Amino acid sequence: MYKYELIIFWSDEDKRYLVEVPELPGCMADGVTYEEALKNVQFIIEEWIETAKSLGREIPQPRGRLAYA
DSSP states (O other): OOOOOOEEEEETTTTEEEEEOTTSTTOEEEESSHHHHHHHHHHHHHHHHHHHHHTTOOOOOOOOOOOOO
16 A cells, blocks of 8 residues: 555545545546545556656655644
8 A cells, every 4th residue: 555645535526535646646536435535546556656667757755744833
């Protein structure tokens, strides 16, 4: 399981949960349930990374959670 930050939200328009991966530009997934969206995004992250590798692009390292003082 990857450790990238995930932003998960419900879309009334799509009637699905949407998941964005801010550290991987354009990396998004969806699902009818919260759990399905999480499962789908793991697959999409793998695909994003494999595509970036095949194109010789840099793979961003997960930054972890930002801390505020």
